[in-house]
Amino acid sequence: MSHKAHCLILPYPIQGHINPMLQFSKRLQSKNVKITIAATKFFLQTMQELSTPVSIEAISDGYDDGGIYQAESFAAYITRFKEVGSDTMSQLIETLTTRGYPVNCIVYDPFLPWAVEVAKKYGLACAAFFTQSCAVDNIYYHVHKGVLKLPPTEVDEEISIPGLVTIESSDVPSFVSTPESARALEMLVNQFSNLEKIDWVLINSFYELEKEVTDWMSKLYPIKTIGPTIPSVYLDKRLPDDKEYGLSIFKPMTNECLNWLNHQPISSVVYVSFGSLTKLEPEQMEELAWGLKNSNKNFLWVVRSTEESKLPKNFLEELKLASENKGLVVSWCPQLQVLEHKSVGCFLTHCGWNSTLEAISLGVPMVAMPQWSDQPTNAKLVEDVWEMGVKAKQDEKGLVRREVIEECIRIVMEEEKGKMIKENTKKWKELARNAVDEGGSSDRNIEEFVSKLLTISYK
Numbered sequence: 001m002s003h004k005a006h007c008l009i010l011p012y013p014i015q016g017h018i019n020p021m022l023q024f025s026k027r028l029q030s031k032n033v034k035i036t037i038a039a040t041k042f043f044l045q046t047m048q049e050l051s052t053p054v055s056i057e058a059i060s061d062g063y064d065d066g067g068i069y070q071a072e073s074f075a076a077y078i079t080r081f082k083e084v085g086s087d088t089m090s091q092l093i094e095t096l097t098t099r100g101y102p103v104n105c106i107v108y109d110p111f112l113p114w115a116v117e118v119a120k121k122y123g124l125a126c127a128a129f130f131t132q133s134c135a136v137d138n139i140y141y142h143v144h145k146g147v148l149k150l151p152p153t154e155v156d157e158e159i160s161i162p163g164l165v166t167i168e169s170s171d172v173p174s175f176v177s178t179p180e181s182a183r184a185l186e187m188l189v190n191q192f193s194n195l196e197k198i199d200w201v202l203i204n205s206f207y208e209l210e211k212e213v214t215d216w217m218s219k220l221y222p223i224k225t226i227g228p229t230i231p232s233v234y235l236d237k238r239l240p241d242d243k244e245y246g247l248s249i250f251k252p253m254t255n256e257c258l259n260w261l262n263h264q265p266i267s268s269v270v271y272v273s274f275g276s277l278t279k280l281e282p283e284q285m286e287e288l289a290w291g292l293k294n295s296n297k298n299f300l301w302v303v304r305s306t307e308e309s310k311l312p313k314n315f316l317e318e319l320k321l322a323s324e325n326k327g328l329v330v331s332w333c334p335q336l337q338v339l340e341h342k343s344v345g346c347f348l349t350h351c352g353w354n355s356t357l358e359a360i361s362l363g364v365p366m367v368a369m370p371q372w373s374d375q376p377t378n379a380k381l382v383e384d385v386w387e388m389g390v391k392a393k394q395d396e397k398g399l400v401r402r403e404v405i406e407e408c409i410r411i412v413m414e415e416e417k418g419k420m421i422k423e424n425t426k427k428w429k430e431l432a433r434n435a436v437d438e439g440g441s442s443d444r445n446i447e448e449f450v451s452k453l454l455t456i457s458y459k
């Protein structure tokens with residue numbers, strides 16, 4: 001056996017969770033750890049792009065023909081995934097052993113805490129991999145412990161949580177602040193249910209970005225920050241072939257995007273994306289469309305094909321007809337190449353954690369327009385703690401109006417405050433690179449994880 005360790009990686013099967021775990025896997029593989037990613041059959045079927053050096057094997061969530069979309073409810077999906085997932089993960093571990101590749105560690109997404117039981121059954125080492133920020137994990141921890149009583153009753157109620165700046169009720173993750181998200185909140189809180197039984201808690205963040213909260217959480221769990229998990233060419237360049245995540249359920253319109261960007265002036269473009277899941281209300285989509293148009297800036301906007309029908313009537317046609325080539329709407333783009341492009345001057349983002357870390361790593365100022373989940377907390381940190389952007393405020397209906405969007409873009413791209421934000425982005429970009437570069441905080445944590453892994457013998 002040429003590898004001294006073999007990690008079986010279990011992501012929750014959505015793009016925003018697979019991307020960071022895949023990147024972490026590549027990093028481990030470059031350090032002579034064998035990797036197998038366990039992906040659900042449905043996720044594998046939906047993939048539009050697959051080019052990755054790590055090996056991928058199928059397991060089942062019990063819904064092979066439709067994944068979560070086939071399940072009667074979210075609760076039913078999670079319950080069946082636990083049953084069928086535990087069995088098919090066990091079978092995979094046994095198959096890999098028979099093939100001569102025994103596993104000695106499971107790295108699992110804590111959305112799927114049953115993986116710990118599978119690891120214990122086979123006597124394997126075990127690590128949880130949190131795909132969201134340490135700050136957000138800390139908030140869920142306090143809900144888990146019953147310390148944070150929710151939902152907050154008053155709109156602007158101030159909330160103090162150890163390790164965090166004071167936040168308001170509108171800054172907590174949406175699953176915490178809206179009672180109707182009880183089932184989702186249960187899953188997020190359950191992330192902590194098996195943590196005392198495992199060897200490591202890995203977090204896709206970096207120490208310098210979340211110092212106080214990482215120190216606080218480290219008193220509770222064996223935390224290692226190992227991020228940002230971005231393809232290496234955008235950060236430390238130690239893996240020269242690592243240019244893209246390489247596994248996507250959407251097909252990027254790479255040539256269209258890059259050709260268009262190549263024709264735009266430096267720092268002139270607003271790049272707009274809401275990630276892989278967010279669905280905007282039609283009214284919000286309309287406000288955004290007019291906000292972008294009225295800003296008078298050039299924009300590259302990712303509107304997934306399932307969202308396209310919500311665009312204002314004739315919006316796309318008018319864009320195409322306009323002689324000044326102001327805007328391009330695509331169904332998916334190579335986001336890292338776009339953020340790195342010299343024409344891009346601002347990222348209007350939903351503040352999904354991957355997008356936030358990518359903007360930080362590539363030094364792009366943000367207009368934060370959070371929608372749900374962890375995004376409100378990330379937006380708060382972007383605006384008030386890291387000072388890398390401004391948050392577009394919602395009105396009493398929960399919508400961000402066109403004037404607000406226009407104003408935020410202007411602040412970031414034209415005003416004095418925008419210059420300060422730009423300076424800060426340079427600082428954070430440098431710190432992100434230092435963290436993953438040789439001897440940096442995340443690099444040391446990964447090294448320690450791998451050294452320990454190599455001492456664990458196969459059962």
Ligand SMILES: O=c1ccn([C@@H]2O[C@H](COP(=O)(O)OP(=O)(O)O[C@H]3O[C@H](CO)[C@@H](O)[C@H](O)[C@H]3O)[C@@H](O)[C@H]2O)c(=O)[nH]1
Pocket residue numbers: 015016017019131132273274275276277278302331332333334335336351352353354355356358372373374375
């Ligand atoms: O046109 C696009 C748009 C996005 N991306 C990539 O898709 C990922 C999107 O991830 P993220 O920004 O985290 O957004 P979501 O897809 O919405 O991710 C989900 O998972 C994240 C991690 O748990 C959470 O932080 C989010 O709130 C949750 O919605 C990123 O790596 C982007 O680079 C592309 O490659 N092309």
